[in-house]
Amino acid sequence: MATVTIATSPFDDQRPGTSGLRKKVTVFQQAHYLENFVQSIFHALENIQGKTLVIGGDGRFYNEQATQIILKMAAANGFAHAIVGQNGLLSTPAASCIIRKYKAFGGIILSASHNPAGPDGDFGIKYNVSNGGPAPENITDSIFTNTKTLTSYLIVDEDDISLETIGSQSLAGMSIDIIDPVSDYAELMTELFDFEAIKTLISSNDFRMCFDAMHAITGPYAKEILQNRLGAPASSVINGEPLTDFGNGHPDPNLTYAKQLVDIMFGSNPPTIGAASDGDGDRNMILGANFFVTPSDSLAIMAANAHLIPAYKEGLSGIARSMPTSQAPDRVAEKLGIECHETPTGWKFFGNLLDANRATLCGEESFGTGSNHIREKDGLWAVLFWLNILAERQQSVAEIVAEHWQIYGRNYYTRHDYEAIPTDIAQQLMSDLEAKQPELIGKIIAGQTVSYADNFSYTDPVDNSISNHQGLRIGFDNGARIILRLSGTGTEGATLRVYIEAYEDNADKLHQETQTALKPLILAADDLAQITLRTGRTEPTVIT
Numbered sequence: 001m002a003t004v005t006i007a008t009s010p011f012d013d014q015r016p017g018t019s020g021l022r023k024k025v026t027v028f029q030q031a032h033y034l035e036n037f038v039q040s041i042f043h044a045l046e047n048i049q050g051k052t053l054v055i056g057g058d059g060r061f062y063n064e065q066a067t068q069i070i071l072k073m074a075a076a077n078g079f080a081h082a083i084v085g086q087n088g089l090l091s092t093p094a095a096s097c098i099i100r101k102y103k104a105f106g107g108i109i110l111s112a113s114h115n116p117a118g119p120d121g122d123f124g125i126k127y128n129v130s131n132g133g134p135a136p137e138n139i140t141d142s143i144f145t146n147t148k149t150l151t152s153y154l155i156v157d158e159d160d161i162s163l164e165t166i167g168s169q170s171l172a173g174m175s176i177d178i179i180d181p182v183s184d185y186a187e188l189m190t191e192l193f194d195f196e197a198i199k200t201l202i203s204s205n206d207f208r209m210c211f212d213a214m215h216a217i218t219g220p221y222a223k224e225i226l227q228n229r230l231g232a233p234a235s236s237v238i239n240g241e242p243l244t245d246f247g248n249g250h251p252d253p254n255l256t257y258a259k260q261l262v263d264i265m266f267g268s269n270p271p272t273i274g275a276a277s278d279g280d281g282d283r284n285m286i287l288g289a290n291f292f293v294t295p296s297d298s299l300a301i302m303a304a305n306a307h308l309i310p311a312y313k314e315g316l317s318g319i320a321r322s323m324p325t326s327q328a329p330d331r332v333a334e335k336l337g338i339e340c341h342e343t344p345t346g347w348k349f350f351g352n353l354l355d356a357n358r359a360t361l362c363g364e365e366s367f368g369t370g371s372n373h374i375r376e377k378d379g380l381w382a383v384l385f386w387l388n389i390l391a392e393r394q395q396s397v398a399e400i401v402a403e404h405w406q407i408y409g410r411n412y413y414t415r416h417d418y419e420a421i422p423t424d425i426a427q428q429l430m431s432d433l434e435a436k437q438p439e440l441i442g443k444i445i446a447g448q449t450v451s452y453a454d455n456f457s458y459t460d461p462v463d464n465s466i467s468n469h470q471g472l473r474i475g476f477d478n479g480a481r482i483i484l485r486l487s488g489t490g491t492e493g494a495t496l497r498v499y500i501e502a503y504e505d506n507a508d509k510l511h512q513e514t515q516t517a518l519k520p521l522i523l524a525a526d527d528l529a530q531i532t533l534r535t536g537r538t539e540p541t542v543i544t
C-alpha cells in the first residue's frame with residue numbers, strides 16, 4: 001500500500017460550528033487545510049481499522065476534489081470499505097439513510113448547506129456517526145482539539161478513482177462502492193408514506209404542485225420520487241438541475257431566497273402546494289396557495305396529524321424542538337400526552353432523544369423537520385408528509401393551518417437575521433444584554449411581564465451532558481419570548497439572529513399579519529439589545 005505521511009502544521013480556525021466546519025472555498029483550497037481537518041476527524045474516532053465510511057456531498061464546487069482526497073486518506077487510515085454517492089453526491093438525509101442502512105461506521109458529508117457555492121462561495125465538511133446523525137459535541141470538541149496540534153496526515157499516493165461508474169473499485173486495498181445516490185432514500189420514503197393515496201391526490205384534476213430544488217442536490221431526488229414514483233408532471237419540479245454554483249443562487253428555502261417559488265405561490269392561479277429545499281436537501285419550506293406555513297407551525301401540524309401517516313399511525317413517543325423554535329409543538333405534545341423536549345440549535349442534539357425513543361418528530365424554526373426514520377432533518381420527507389396529510393384530509397394547506405390555530409391557538413413567530421456584522425460588535429451586544437438580563441425579570445416590557453431571562457443551558461436527558469451558552473432568552477408570563485443568538489454556520493463576520501414569538505388564542509385575532517402582530521416585541525428587542533444603534537442597520541438582512 002502506497003501510504004505516505006505528509007508533514008503539516010495546524011490551522012487555528014478549524015472549530016466545527018452548528019453543523020460542521022464551514023469556510024470559503026478559497027480557505028479549503030489552501031494546501032493541507034482539508035487534509036488537516038479530515039485527519040483530525042479520523043484521530044477523534046476509535047477503531048476505524050476495517051470499517052466502512054460513507055462519503056457524499058451536495059455537489060457544490062470542490063465536492064469532487066474533496067471526495068477524492070478523503071477517499072485516499074480513508075484508505076491510508078485503515079478503512080476497509082467506502083460507500084460513495086455517484087459523482088460524490090448524496091443529500092444530507094440520504095447520507096444519513098445510507099449510513100444506517102448499510103451499518104457503516106460513519107460518514108463524511110461535504111456541504112455548506114444553504115450557503116452560496118462556487119469558487120468564491122462556501123464549502124463545508126462534517127462527520128456523522130453510526131446512528132446516521134451529526135457527531136455529538138464530545139466528538140466535535142475532540143476533532144477541534146486535534147486540529148490544534150496536528151503535525152502530519154496519512155494519504156495514499158494513488159490516482160483518482162472514477163466517481164462516475166456505479167459499481168465496485170479498489171483503492172490501495174480499500175474497496176469502494178459507487179452507488180446511485182437516490183434509490184436507497186427513495187425506497188425508505190415508500191416505506192413511510194401512503195404512496196398510493198399521494199398518487200391519487202397528484203392525479204386529481206384540481207391538484208398541482210411546485211417543488212423548487214434551487215439548482216441544488218434535491219433535483220434528482222424530487223424527480224425520482226415526485227415524478228417517477230408518484231406521477232407528478234415534469235413541470236412540478238423547478239430548478240431541478242444541480243449546479244456546482246447553485247445557479248449563483250442562495251439555496252435557502254425561505255420567503256426571501258426562494259423568490260421564484262414565492263412569486264408562483266402568491267401569483268395568479270397558484271398551485272395547491274409549493275415547497276423548496278436547501279443546498280444539501282435537509283431543509284424544507286411549505287407553502288399553500290397564497291399561504292406560508294412557518295416551520296414551527298409545520299412541526300406542530302405534522303405532529304397533530306401524524307396518526308394519518310402509515311409510519312406514525314401507532315403514535316409518537318415525543319416531540320423535540322430547538323429552543324428558538326416556537327412553542328406551537330408543545331401544545332400538541334400536551335394534548336397528545338407525550339414528552340416535549342427543548343434542545344439547543346443544531347440537529348446533533350436530537351440524536352440521543354431519537355435513539356432512546358424519547359422523540360419521534362423533531363424540528364427547528366430554520367426550516368428543518370425530521371423524524372426517527374433517519375438522524376438528520378429531511379426536506380423531501382417533510383414535503384411527502386404534507387402531501388400525505390393533504391391526501392387524507394382533502395383540504396387546502398391554508399384550511400389545515402387555520403383549523404390548527406382554532407384548536408391550539410396561534411404562536412405568531414418571526415426571525416430577523418442581521419448578517420455579516422462585525423464580530424466584535426455582535427459579541428459586545430450579546431454580552432451587554434446578558435449582563436442586563438437579571439434586572440429584566442419582573443419588569444414590564446411591551447406591555448407584558450418578563451418572567452425569566454437567561455442564557456439557555458441544556459442537559460441532555462439521556463447522557464446528562466451539558467451544553468451552556470445556547471442563546472439569550474427573555475420570556476414573558478403570557479408565553480411570549482424574545483431570543484437572541486449568534487449563528488454558528490456563517491463564514492463572514494457574525495450573523496445575529498433575533499427570534500420573536502407571541503401566543504394568541506383569541507379567535508378574532510388569529511389572522512393578523514405576522515410582523516404587525518409582533519411589532520411591540522420587535523421594537524422591544526431592538527431597544528433592549530440596541531441593535532440599530534450598535535450595528536447601524538435599520539432593518540434585518542432577512543426576515544423569516
Ligand code: VG1
Binds near residue numbers: 283487497
Ligand atoms: C442554522 C440554523 C440551525 C440549523 C443549522 C444547520 O444554524 O439556525 O437551526 O440546524 O443552521 O442547518 P445557525 O447556527 O447558523 O443558526 V443546515 O440546513 O445549514 O445544515
Ligand code: CO
Binds near residue numbers: 092280281282283
Ligand atoms: Co441544510
